[in-house]
Amino acid sequence: MGTRVSGERGRRNTLPGFGLTMGLTLTWLSIIVLIPLAGLFIKTFELSWDQFFGIVTSRRTLNALKISFGLAFAAAAVNLVMGVVIVWALVRYRFPGRRIFDAVVDIPFALPTAVAGIALTSLFAQKGWLGAPLAELGIKVAFTPLGIFVAMIFIGIPFVVRTVQPVLIDLDTEIEEAAASLGANRWHVISRVILPSLIPAILTGFALAFARAIGEYGSVIFIAGNLPNVSEIAPLLIVIRLSEFRYADATAIAVVMLVAAFLIIFAVNRIQSWAQNRIPVH
Amino acid sequence: MTIELKNLVKKFGAFTALDGVDLKIADGELLALLGPSGSGKTTLLRIIAGLDWPDAGEVRFDGENALTRGAGERHVGFVFQHYALFRHMTVFENVAFGLRVQPRAIRKDEAGIRARVKELLDLVQLDWLANRYPSQLSGGQRQRIALARALAIQPRILLLDEPFGALDAKVRKELRRWLRSLHEEINVTSVFVTHDQEEALEVANRVVVMDKGRIEQIGTPAEVYDRPATAFVHSFIGESVVLPVNVSGGQVWVGDQALNIKPNGAAPGPSQLFVRRHDMQVAPPGGGLRGSVRYLRTFGAVQRADIALTAGDGETLIEIDTPRDRPLQIGEVVELQPTRFRIFSA
Numbered sequence: 001m002g003t004r005v006s007g008e009r010g011r012r013n014t015l016p017g018f019g020l021t022m023g024l025t026l027t028w029l030s031i032i033v034l035i036p037l038a039g040l041f042i043k044t045f046e047l048s049w050d051q052f053f054g055i056v057t058s059r060r061t062l063n064a065l066k067i068s069f070g071l072a073f074a075a076a077a078v079n080l081v082m083g084v085v086i087v088w089a090l091v092r093y094r095f096p097g098r099r100i101f102d103a104v105v106d107i108p109f110a111l112p113t114a115v116a117g118i119a120l121t122s123l124f125a126q127k128g129w130l131g132a133p134l135a136e137l138g139i140k141v142a143f144t145p146l147g148i149f150v151a152m153i154f155i156g157i158p159f160v161v162r163t164v165q166p167v168l169i170d171l172d173t174e175i176e177e178a179a180a181s182l183g184a185n186r187w188h189v190i191s192r193v194i195l196p197s198l199i200p201a202i203l204t205g206f207a208l209a210f211a212r213a214i215g216e217y218g219s220v221i222f223i224a225g226n227l228p229n230v231s232e233i234a235p236l237l238i239v240i241r242l243s244e245f246r247y248a249d250a251t252a253i254a255v256v257m258l259v260a261a262f263l264i265i266f267a268v269n270r271i272q273s274w275a276q277n278r279i280p281v282h
Numbered sequence: 283m284t285i286e287l288k289n290l291v292k293k294f295g296a297f298t299a300l301d302g303v304d305l306k307i308a309d310g311e312l313l314a315l316l317g318p319s320g321s322g323k324t325t326l327l328r329i330i331a332g333l334d335w336p337d338a339g340e341v342r343f344d345g346e347n348a349l350t351r352g353a354g355e356r357h358v359g360f361v362f363q364h365y366a367l368f369r370h371m372t373v374f375e376n377v378a379f380g381l382r383v384q385p386r387a388i389r390k391d392e393a394g395i396r397a398r399v400k401e402l403l404d405l406v407q408l409d410w411l412a413n414r415y416p417s418q419l420s421g422g423q424r425q426r427i428a429l430a431r432a433l434a435i436q437p438r439i440l441l442l443d444e445p446f447g448a449l450d451a452k453v454r455k456e457l458r459r460w461l462r463s464l465h466e467e468i469n470v471t472s473v474f475v476t477h478d479q480e481e482a483l484e485v486a487n488r489v490v491v492m493d494k495g496r497i498e499q500i501g502t503p504a505e506v507y508d509r510p511a512t513a514f515v516h517s518f519i520g521e522s523v524v525l526p527v528n529v530s531g532g533q534v535w536v537g538d539q540a541l542n543i544k545p546n547g548a549a550p551g552p553s554q555l556f557v558r559r560h561d562m563q564v565a566p567p568g569g570g571l572r573g574s575v576r577y578l579r580t581f582g583a584v585q586r587a588d589i590a591l592t593a594g595d596g597e598t599l600i601e602i603d604t605p606r607d608r609p610l611q612i613g614e615v616v617e618l619q620p621t622r623f624r625i626f627s628a
Contacts, residue, residue, distance in 0.1 A: 174366035177333050178428075181353045181360040182380035182435055192383070196370045 040258065043251040055252040060228050061237065065256065068234040071145060072213035075152035076160075080206045082153075083160025084198070090161075091168045105161045108154055113218025120151055121223045143225030148233060151219040156209030163205035164198055171197055200275030207268040211261055283344050283438040283471050284309050285330060290339035292325050292495075299325040300336065301495035307473060312465045314486035315475045318518065322495040323475045324443055330473065331360045331441050343438065356439075359432030359470075363444040365424040367416040373427050374412040377402050380435040402430040405464070422453040426460075433468070442474035446481065458485050479519045483507060491515050513626040516556040523562075523600050525571070525593040527555045529625065536593045542569025548625035561622040564604045570617030573600075575610050585610065589618065 044052060055061060089095075090102050108116065124131040124141035131142055141147050171194065179189045195202075217235040225231045234257055241250035285307040292300040299322045307313055315323040328334040330341060332353035341348040348356055367376050377399045381390055390398065403409040406426040416424055425445060432440060445461070446454040462485050465472055476482050482489045483503040491498045491506055491514075499511040510516035517524060528535040529545045534555065562571070564587075573591035576599065580586075585606050590597040602618070610616065 172364070172366060174362050174364065175368060177353070178360065178362060178366040178431075179368075179379065179383075181331055181333065181356075181358055182383065182431070183354040184379070184383040185354065188383045192379070193368055197368075199370075 037258065040251050040254055043248060044255050046248045047252060051248075052252050055249050056256050060232070061234075061253055063229040064232050064234040064237040064253075067145060067148065067232065068214050068257075069260070071149045071233075072152055072210055072216075075149055075156055075213050076206050076210035078153050079156045079160045079209045080202060083157055083205060083209075084164060084202060086157075087161055087164045087168055091165060105158050107158075108156075109158050113155065113216065114222065116154060117151060117219035117222030120154060120219065121147070124150065124223065142223055143231070145224075145231050147223035147225065148220050148231060151223050152213035152216060155216050155219055156213050159208040159212060160202070160205035163208060164201045167198055167201040168194075200271055203271045204268055207264050207271070211264045214257065214260065214264075285439060285471065285473075286340070286342040286345070287326070287330070288340040288342070290326065290329060290336045290341070292322070292329065292334065292336050298495050300329075300339075303339070303492075303495070303497055305490060305497065305500070307471060309471055310469045311471055312462070312485065312487045313473045314482035314489045315473060315492060316477070316479060316482040316489050316519075317492035317498075318477060320494075321492040323477075323492050326492070327441050327443055327473060327475050330439070331358045332356045333360070357435065357437050359429075359435065359437030359440045361425070361428050361432050361440070361442040361445050363447045365416070365421075365428045365448075367424055367428055367431070369416055372413050372415055373403070373408070373419070374399055376416065376427060377431045377434050379431060384435075398434065402434055405433070405467075406430045420453075421449045422457055425449065425457065429464075433470075437470065440470050440472040442472065444475055444477070446478075447476070454481070461485060483519075491518065493518070508622075510556070510624060513554060513556065516624055516626070521559055522556045523559060523591075523598060525555045525557075525591065525598060526595075526628065527553050527593070527625065529553050534625065536571065539572070540569065541571070543620060543623065545625055549627050552628045553625050554628050555620070555623060555625055557620045557623045559600060559602060562600075562602055562618045562620050564602075564608055564610070564616050565619035567617050570619040572615060572617055573597075575612050575614045575616060578610060578612060580606065589616065591618070 047055070056065075086105065090098060090105075121142050122128050124134070124147060126132065126135050126140070126142070128142070134141055139146070141150060175193055175197075176189050179193045184192065215235060217233070217239070220233055221236055224233060224236070226236060234253060238250045238253050238257075241247075241253065285305075287303055287305040287307075290300050290303040291298075301322075303322070303326060305326075315326060317323045325334060329336050330348075332348070332351065332355075335349065343356070353360075368379065371379070378395050381395045381398060384390075399412075400409060403412055406429060408423060408426055408430070411419060411423060411427070416427065419427065425448075429442075429445075442461075446457050449457065458481060461474075474485070483506075486503060488500065489503055489506050490500050493514045499506050499515045501509075501511075506515060507519055510519060516522050525536065527541070529548050529550050531550075532545060534541045534543055534545050534548075534553075536555075571591050571593070573589040575587050576590050577588040578585055583606060584603040586601060586603050587610050588599055588601050590599050604610065
């Protein structure tokens with residue numbers, strides 16, 4: 001049962017079970033994550049470089065990627081601001097229904113995305129509760145890029161809230177009192193003390209919401225209208241290519257998204273390790 | 283600056299944290315608020331700082347009403363038990379914070395801020411840590427930085443809430459001495475809260491003993507130790523032996539034995555006799571406290587005896603040191619003569 005870590009005499013690790021858990025981790029991650037992703041890359045090798053380049057730089061693909069990434073970024077930015085405001089209200093104030101609002105935040109996590117998409121579509125359709133008054137103002141949401149933006153905000157909000165909330169709860173109110181007694185006004189306290197303490201969590205939440213919105217499919221396709229070059233998201237284009245049996249095309253687009261997703265996750269990790277170096281956990 | 287507190291009352295729901303507190307703090311004083319947890323000492327400190335507001339009563343700084351001013355306008359330096367340093371700022375920026383948030387009209391320029399922070403870091407002897415983050419410092423270092431930060435705005439009063447409470451015993455002792463000498467150097471009116479009597483007696487010029495939201499006694503360390511005003515103060519400060527006695531006819535009785543001590547003006551009726559361990563001596567029979575020797579140990583010139591005093595319903599076991607030239611036997615019944623004692627009505 002002893003785990004050999006290093007050295008000829010087989011020193012025992014103080015924490016047993018390293019071999020077992022490491023083996024399980026690698027096996028599991030390989031089956032669930034690494035092998036399917038490797039398959040994706042291998043499939044794209046059926047294409048020559050020129051073909052690959054042609055597919056990912058075609059007008060329709062570029063527009064779909066632009067729509068997915070651009071709107072996802074904008075939606076994540078909105079979620080960043082609104083998420084922080086919501087966290088502030090939920091953590092710092094006691095009001096009737098607070099726990100219900102707190103639970104409501106998780107609905108986008110739990111709701112099947114297709115249900116969310118249909119609900120949002122009927123709400124923002126021209127005859128919908130919100131769609132009708134907006135239509136009178138000349139704003140059309142459903143079946144436009146604006147609809148995609150709304151759906152992406154919907155599915156992204158819990159990521160920011162749930163990332164920032166525990167950090168704000170942990171933030172000692174004493175540091176605000178310390179700042180106040182040093183003569184800081186409310187604005188100084190927020191801008192120089194609270195927000196800088198929250199920034200790593202806020203950026204992490206932003207990146208998670210961004211990544212989620214890029215990959216979002218279910219809720220978006222109902223509300224998007226799905227016009228090529230106008231309101232067609234990259235994941236939908238992949239599905240379309242698959243239904244046309246153009247598997248290599250589909251995987252080429254997928255590889256671009258995968259690399260982007262990897263870069264985002266890498267950025268999240270960098271933010272976290274930067275924050276941890278600065279503020280070690282005690 | 284003088285601080286005057288008049289009839290302060292503060293309630294948190296059903297809990298009364300302060301129940302009519304009057305206190306005058308003189309300019310340049312180093313005052314300790316001493317009491318058990320829940321005695322209201324921290325609440326009192328927070329009200330002086332403007333971090334809490336009383337339900338009734340007055341707070342006056344140099345005779346001026348301070349309650350109309352918020353925490354930031356009172357020029358009070360506050361040091362928290364758990365330091366409350368800004369974790370995302372370097373030590374330098376922590377100390378500079380109070381200077382950077384000053385209104386533009388009186389704010390120093392960057393060079394002025396640097397000079398002042400340097401001066402403060404020199405004062406707390408930690409200038410070599412300027413570029414570290416608080417998480418890289420030890421507890422004692424953090425507390426000194428918190429103090430430097432509080433002093434940066436040249437406060438008129440320095441308030442410290444259990445400043446050494448989170449530190450280990452050795453560091454605590456060092457910082458106590460250091461705080462005393464710092465106070466002599468900068469001489470700003472200072473109030474610190476502690477539940478550690480040794481700390482209060484060692485550091486402060488004057489000690490305010492609090493219990494259940496009220497002030498029990500105000501006095502110099504020697505006064506509160508030697509002449510406790512109430513039963514609470516006597517049992518809270520220093521070790522006390524408490525025995526149930528009865529005062530009647532100008533005499534003090536343990537059961538049916540009259541003691542050869544004077545009631546010292548204690549009211550007739552059931553009372554409590556408070557004696558410190560070192561204020562008792564083995565004496566020839568005749569009106570001392572009776573007890574039997576249970577256990578003996580010898581340390582050099584003294585022998586230490588555990589003596590079970592019989593008073594009231596049970597026994598009270600006390601440990602006293604006696605000279606070896608009066609040898610004791612285990613099981614021997616001896617009498618102990620209190621040389622200094624207090625009697626409070628039960």
